[in-house]
Amino acid sequence: MNKENKQIILTGDRPTGRLHLGHYVGSLKRRVELQNSGLFDEINILIADDQALTDNADNPGKIRDNIINVVLDYLSVGIDPAKATICIQSALPALHALTFYYMNLVTTARVSRNPTVKAEIQMRGFADEGLPVGFFAYPISQAADITAFDATVVPVGEDQLPMIEQTREIVEKFNKTYGDTLVLPKAIIPENETQRRLPGVDGKAKMSKSLDNCIYLSDDFKTVKKQVNGKMFTDPTHLRIEDPGHTEGNMVFAYLDVLCTNDHFAEYLPDYANLEEMKDHYRRGGLGDGICKKFLINVLEESLRPIRTERAKWEVDIDTVYDILLAGTTKARETTNATLARVQKAMRIDYFDNRRIISEWEKLLKSPKV
Numbered sequence: 524m525n526k527e528n529k530q531i532i533l534t535g536d537r538p539t540g541r542l543h544l545g546h547y548v549g550s551l552k553r554r555v556e557l558q559n560s561g562l563f564d565e566i567n568i569l570i571a572d573d574q575a576l577t578d579n580a581d582n583p584g585k586i587r588d589n590i591i592n593v594v595l596d597y598l599s600v601g602i603d604p605a606k607a608t609i610c611i612q613s614a615l616p617a618l619h620a621l622t623f624y625y626m627n628l629v630t631t632a633r634v635s636r637n638p639t640v641k642a643e644i645q646m647r648g649f650a651d652e653g654l655p656v657g658f659f660a661y662p663i664s665q666a667a668d669i670t671a672f673d674a675t676v677v678p679v680g681e682d683q684l685p686m687i688e689q690t691r692e693i694v695e696k697f698n699k700t701y702g703d704t705l706v707l708p709k710a711i712i713p714e715n716e717t718q719r720r721l722p723g724v725d726g727k728a729k730m731s732k733s734l735d736n737c738i739y740l741s742d743d744f745k746t747v748k749k750q751v752n753g754k755m756f757t758d759p760t761h762l763r764i765e766d767p768g769h770t771e772g773n774m775v776f777a778y779l780d781v782l783c784t785n786d787h788f789a790e791y792l793p794d795y796a797n798l799e800e801m802k803d804h805y806r807r808g809g810l811g812d813g814i815c816k817k818f819l820i821n822v823l824e825e826s827l828r829p830i831r832t833e834r835a836k837w838e839v840d841i842d843t844v845y846d847i848l849l850a851g852t853t854k855a856r857e858t859t860n861a862t863l864a865r866v867q868k869a870m871r872i873d874y875f876d877n878r879r880i881i882s883e884w885e886k887l888l889k890s891p892k893v
């Protein structure tokens with residue numbers, strides 16, 4: 524068990540693409556705050572390349588390429604390798620072993636009920652083509668990720684709640700079967716609805732690469748401007764400037780809700796003191812979409828510029844980034860190996876850990892046969 528009552532964070536991402544604004548408001552920003560809060564003894568961030576392979580088995584190159592993209596995104600938003608351990612999943616063999624043991628504690632019926640897995644099976648066409656066993660089992664591997672670090676807290680997006688729930692069930696089952704061994708984790712998700720799931724610029728439920736409705740953290744100013752001016756969904760009933768407008772379901776306001784501050788108004792749109800005043804005007808009529816979009820572009824630029832600048836610094840020093848990954852992964856290997864040893868001991872399959880099993884076997888052979 525986690526005897527010292529340590530507060531330990533484990534979270535992670537699949538390296539299948541560059542990270543976007545949805546990742547930022549839904550999770551990365553919070554991670555940086557948690558990292559800097561001083562409330563945690565350990566922060567671990569896992570680049571889940573094995574999990575990414577479960578639906579990209581034919582394209583490991585894509586995963587390899589995106590490992591560097593994701594690390595650069597982490598570093599550029601302020602994840603600090605001095606405070607957080609960044610590691611690569613495939614280089615942590617204890618996770619594979621734990622997954623294998625945990626698979627015996629979960630029924631296929633239970634995984635089939637996981638709503639996130641269900642939705643993903645549909646989205647990826649596995650319902651028709653056939654479902655890879657590895658993909659089906661990824662929630663179990665995620666339980667291995669979480670428990671291997673003795674995580675107490677798992678900051679994630681809302682769609683990951685079923686994974687944490689599954690992990691908690693595995694922990695309870697394991698501890699009941701083999702004795703108190705694993706730490707029961709808790710999920711934390713963003714407080715506000717829009718942060719939990721920032722819609723795409725087109726108003727679709729989620730930012731997604733395949734829908735081309737993302738704003739990436741590494742996008743340049745021109746690209747951001749093009750996404751906002753060319754694609755952003757506003758209010759289809761707001762035809763003339765004088766018409767009353769709707770701010771609900773309007774992406775400009777959804778994004779402003781999570782990004783803008785009163786300082787942004789002072790700097791770029793001093794007609795209003797704050798977002799409420801701006802929204803009031805929009806609802807009354809008389810405030811055009813062009814002005815709103817222009818303001819949003821400025822707000823986005825102010826949020827993204829420091830990230831982009833930071834990224835540029837790391838991009839020319841990949842040697843250092845590699846060393847960060849190597850150091851993080853080496854440290855994580857120790858942590859996860861220690862958990863595996865504890866698990867094998869609890870299961871009494873720690874055959875070569877000491878020679879105690881010899882006397883047990885000798886005794887067994889001497890005892891009368893039943």
Ligand code: TRP
Nearest residue numbers: 533534535536537571574665668
């Ligand atoms: N499934 C997560 C996602 O798609 C990534 C992930 C893998 C993860 N292992 C994890 C998240 C452990 C939190 C904890 O975003």
